[in-house]
Amino acid sequence: MTEPETTLEGWTPEPGPDLPLERIIDLAFDYRGDTTVVLTDGTELRGYVFNRNADAGEPFIQMFDADGAGPRAIPYSRIRTIRFTGRDPAAGNSYALWRRRKETGGAGRDERGRGQG
Amino acid sequence: MSVPAAQMWTVAAYVLRQKLRGRRRYPLVLMLEPLFRCNLACAGCGKIQYPAQILRKQLSVEQCLRAVEECGAPIVSIPGGEPLMYPEIGRLVEELVRRGKYVYLCTNAIQLREKLEAGLFTPSRHLSFSVHLDGRRAEHDESVCREGVYDQAVEGIREALRRGFRVTTNTTLFEGASPLRMREFFDEMMDLGVEGMMLSPGYSYSKAPDQEHFLRKTRTNDLFARMLSKPKRRWRFNQSPLFLRFLMGKHDYECTPWGNPTFNLFGWQRPCYLLQEGYAESFQDLMETTRWERYGRKSGNAKCRDCMVHCGFEATAVNETFGSWRGFVETVGVTLTGRF
Numbered sequence: 154m155t156e157p158e159t160t161l162e163g164w165t166p167e168p169g170p171d172l173p174l175e176r177i178i179d180l181a182f183d184y185r186g187d188t189t190v191v192l193t194d195g196t197e198l199r200g201y202v203f204n205r206n207a208d209a210g211e212p213f214i215q216m217f218d219a220d221g222a223g224p225r226a227i228p229y230s231r232i233r234t235i236r237f238t239g240r241d242p243a244a245g246n247s248y249a250l251w252r253r254r255k256e257t258g259g260a261g262r263d264e265r266g267r268g269q270g
Numbered sequence: 271m272s273v274p275a276a277q278m279w280t281v282a283a284y285v286l287r288q289k290l291r292g293r294r295r296y297p298l299v300l301m302l303e304p305l306f307r308c309n310l311a312c313a314g315c316g317k318i319q320y321p322a323q324i325l326r327k328q329l330s331v332e333q334c335l336r337a338v339e340e341c342g343a344p345i346v347s348i349p350g351g352e353p354l355m356y357p358e359i360g361r362l363v364e365e366l367v368r369r370g371k372y373v374y375l376c377t378n379a380i381q382l383r384e385k386l387e388a389g390l391f392t393p394s395r396h397l398s399f400s401v402h403l404d405g406r407r408a409e410h411d412e413s414v415c416r417e418g419v420y421d422q423a424v425e426g427i428r429e430a431l432r433r434g435f436r437v438t439t440n441t442t443l444f445e446g447a448s449p450l451r452m453r454e455f456f457d458e459m460m461d462l463g464v465e466g467m468m469l470s471p472g473y474s475y476s477k478a479p480d481q482e483h484f485l486r487k488t489r490t491n492d493l494f495a496r497m498l499s500k501p502k503r504r505w506r507f508n509q510s511p512l513f514l515r516f517l518m519g520k521h522d523y524e525c526t527p528w529g530n531p532t533f534n535l536f537g538w539q540r541p542c543y544l545l546q547e548g549y550a551e552s553f554q555d556l557m558e559t560t561r562w563e564r565y566g567r568k569s570g571n572a573k574c575r576d577c578m579v580h581c582g583f584e585a586t587a588v589n590e591t592f593g594s595w596r597g598f599v600e601t602v603g604v605t606l607t608g609r610f
Contacts, residue, residue, distance in 0.1 A: 217323060
């Protein structure tokens with residue numbers, strides 16, 4: 154049996170003792186959709202987090218803005234939290250789902266997954 | 271084996287130069303991804319799952335060439351995304367060939383015939399179309415989640431061969447692959463006239479949506495041992511014989527993650543083509559600051575435990591061939607006898 158597909162889409166975590174900011178950043182880095190990075194001064198930056206370096210002297214993330222501009226680097230110390238606001242392009246696109254759709258005569262793969270922007 | 275002698279010589283001379291210089295870590299194949307867009311959306315592929323603004327982006331030819339110079343590897347593999355969708359692919363390939371690089375353009379071949387007819391490429395011993403085919407018609411179309419793709423790929427291969435291009439195939443094998451059907455596939459490709467075939471087990475990308483159809487190590491050994499036992503003399507493989515023997519369980523190699531460094535829109539990918547643990551700004555930064563001890567089987571990293579993919583182990587096999595008499599003799603033996 155296939156595990157039910159889960160996605161972080163729509164998640165708005167708040168860092169705390171059980172959920173350190175570093176963990177949220179790791180999850181945002183793994184997330185395939187856009188996120189909203191909330192800075193300590195209240196500024197919100199929407200875009201795709203493609204890199205994070207926790208080993209650097211000053212740990213940082215890198216992101217492209219939602220309009221494609223960038224990349225910009227943001228130190229961990231300036232980040233309050235990250236919200237998973239963009240659509241998850243990986244969700245619902247598993248091989249198992251595709252087969253199920255095929256076997257039940259469904260429309261096949263969702264066109265959004267074709268990567269044509 | 272089907273790797274042309276000139277290419278083999280280039281690789282051998284390069285590896286020996288690295289050894290003479292005492293270079294412990296050196297790249298063999300640059301994986302150059304100029305874009306992530308693709309005209310397929312295979313369930314096993316995590317490469318194209320990005321937001322629209324990322325999929326619209328692409329590297330410039332100049333960025334690609336800078337990466338090639340920085341890296342210095344003798345072979346450049348261009349995967350993606352689908353490289354034939356890269357508007358500058360003709361110029362990029364031309365520039366790489368001019369620099370004496372051996373180029374493997376990894377394509378699903380859906381647009382191959384159209385691009386050849388448009389005169390985008392010139393035949394060269396430095397250029398090979400590496401066409402993605404995961405088996406015979408039924409298996410391949412299932413693997414790429416779209417019917418008719420196998421026939422399009424074969425049409426592209428025929429046209430490329432007719433025009434005098436080198437053509438190889440690259441095949442990723444997943445759970446449930448049939449050794450018998452694969453042996454039929456090898457016959458089919460040889461009948462088609464491709465120069466050689468490349469095989470690799472799939473890998474469970476941490477970000478790939480499909481986690482259950484990738485092969486684990488023992489099953490990989492079993493599949494490859496059955497598939498390649500008593501190989502036909504006419505089958506030609508465009509890869510190291512020692513790598514194939516490794517897949518059959520006859521060697522226990524360690525991964526060489528820096529062997530196939532990856533450059534794309536995000537920079538130099540750490541630590542390898544498959545894992546995305548972050549990006550470095552320069553090749554030197556990648557080589558010097560990546561915590562290599564965290565990767566490979568010996569590291570105990572769970573992500574590396576079952577990996578036997580060519581991008582990590584082909585470089586190990588090549589290093590073994592040209593770095594030890596035992597490896598060299600074994601490679602020559604397999605090449606002469608055709609037995610793995």
